[in-house]
Amino acid sequence: MGERKKYVLAGTGSRGLGMFAGPLLKDFTKYCELAAIFDANPERIKAANGLLGTNLKGYTDFDTMLKEVDPDAVIVTTRDDTHAQFIEKGLRAGKRVISEKPLCVNAEQARRILATAKQVRKNPKARCFVTHNMRYGMAVNEMKKVLASGAIGDLKHVQFQENLDRRHGADYFRRWHRLKRNSGGLLIHKASHHFDVLNYLVDDLPDELVAQGGLTLYGKNGPFRAKRCLECKHTSKCEFYVDMFQNERVRKLYREAEKADGYLRDGCVFDKEIDIEDQVGVLYTYQKGVKVVYNLVAFASYEGWVIQLEGTDGRLELHEVHDTSWLSANPTNQGASPNLGKRLHLYHKSKGYKEIAIPEGKGGHGGSDPQLRYDFFGRPFDSKPTDRMAPVEEAVQAVLIGHAANASLARGSKVVHVQDFLKRG
Ligand SMILES: NC(=O)c1ccc[n+]([C@@H]2O[C@H](COP(=O)([O-])OP(=O)(O)OC[C@H]3O[C@@H](n4cnc5c(N)ncnc54)[C@H](O)[C@@H]3O)[C@@H](O)[C@H]2O)c1
Incomplete structure (x- = not known):
């Protein structure tokens, strides 16, 4: 088998097949062999083989798969709340575990995963990484470089506006994400992307936090x-x-x-069972003092984000407007198309303004998915991890911010301390 390592996929939904199984079978055969697939639903395994044009061995029992296939690595793309159990089992069996974001849906699961990772630390093969693909975004990459160059001085303040439009945003209210117990709500399921990127850019740990929000349209x-x-x-x-x-x-x-x-993909967005927020605002501070204002709205008139970093010497500002026409939905997008694209602006207090070019990204999520796949699967298995391959300890921090925000909301917008949630048990 030489340098080829055996992978198994847990979760044969859209992300599992599109992001991992398909590309592994097609583009990464030099280092990877997809040996088996697992899903709780046998019909999805059948459908996966049909869609992939394969006859992969399918399992509805994770333990049996681990035992019979004895893979080198497990890729976890099941529903968010189920990641933790497969991550822990994979680590205990001495496997590399590559999990989709979010690592898990609450602090309790995060603490358990961290404890397991610590217990198996002596085995260098038992490592968990999370595929935080936003770290691979072309613009994020440029922002990281500008910050490292010192062009805006010392970072002091961050503002992050996340707009999910009425196509994409509504989709979270149709599917399993609509219940907090499945997804942790958008503060974990969706904002873990953003909190992870902010942790990555600010390079510090989150501290004090307060949140406000609610379910106001769906x-x-x-x-x-x-x-x-x-x-x-x-x-x-x-x-x-x-x-x-x-x-x-x-x-x-x-x-x-x-x-x-019974999993519906077209559940009613007005179902009274829905218990996640459709708008949330979070204020938090990093340990070294950087302050963040984060806001998410899931019924916005266009999809995209604005990220503003203010430093002692200048300001870096990213505007992205995303095309969501790939989604099945009524065309309710309210005319964002003339502004589609990304622009990164640098304002310096004495040198003035310049626009920073963002390289064109090809492939899923603005080109970040293919780059992430290259880091994980396009290099020999024992290659040094890159700083964009989020290790479990960093992925935990993204979940903790969302968890702390959920806790603040549940306590009537009480101020909480993010790192405290690592200690409770
Ligand atoms: N990084 C990204 O940009 C990105 C994008 C989309 C989804 N995701 C993540 O990928 C994961 C999968 O999302 P998706 O959109 O493909 O969802 P999906 O609903 O299409 O697929 C989820 C699969 O998990 C299976 N499943 C559910 N509970 C299970 C259990 N207990 N045991 C085994 N299998 C179980 C379901 O049968 C289904 O096949 C999620 O964690 C999601 O957050 C990440």
Whole structure:
């Protein structure tokens, strides 16, 4: 087998297949062999083999797969709340574990994962990394370079506005993400990308935090509701109506799979069960004093983000507007297309303004997915990890900020200390 190492995939959903299984089978065969796939739903395993055009051995029991296949590495792309158990089992079995973000959905799971990672520390093969692909963003890369060059002096203040539009944002209210117990809410499921990137750019640990937010447009706020779009009587008047089943092949795959586990992809965004926030604001401070204002809205009129870094000598400002037309949804996007793209501005207090060129990225998530895959799978297995391959200790910090924000919200916007959540047990 030479330099080729055996991988198994846990979770055969859209991310597992599109980001990992497909590319491993096609582009990374020099160092990687995808040996087996695991999913709780056998219909999804069947569908995965159908979509990939493979006959991979499929398992509905994770332990049996580990025992029979004895892989070198496990890739975890199951639902967020289930990552922890597979990460811990993989580490205990002495495997490299590569998990999708978020590492897990709360501080309790984070503490357990950290304790397990510590217990197996003596085995250099048992390491966990999280695929925080936003670290690989072309603009983030340029921002990191500008900060390191000292061009804005000492960083003092950060402002991060995350806009999820009514196509993409609404999708989190249709699927499993809509319940906090599955996803930790958008403060963990989605904002873990952003908190991780801020930790990476600021290069410090988060400290004091306070949050405000709520569910203000979706869920109980809707004027009418049904179980799902497919069976809805209100489609003509609902801006969130979606037909996920236009394609006959997709219809067959989804409907068979959902019979087995009841997982709907077109659940009603106005379901009263929904308990995650659709807008949240978080104020927090890093240990060395950098202050952050973070805000997320999940029904924005365009998709993208604005990240502003203010230093003692200048300001770095990133504006991104993203195209979400790839998603199945009504075309409710309110005219963002003329502004699509990214712009990075540097304002210096004495040297004036300049625009910093952002290289064109090709592939998923603005080119970050292919770069991440190269670091993980395009090099010999024992290559030195890069600083963009987030180790478990760093991934924990992204979850902790989200957890602390959830805790602050639950306590009526009480001020909390992020690192305290590492200690509680
Ligand atoms: N980095 C990114 O940009 C990015 C983008 C999308 C998704 N993700 C992450 O990837 C993961 C998968 O997301 P997705 O959109 O593919 O979801 P999905 O719903 O399409 O797939 C999830 C899969 O997990 C399986 N599953 C659920 N519970 C399980 C359990 N207990 N045991 C085994 N299998 C189980 C489901 O059957 C399903 O096949 C999530 O953690 C998500 O946060 C990351």
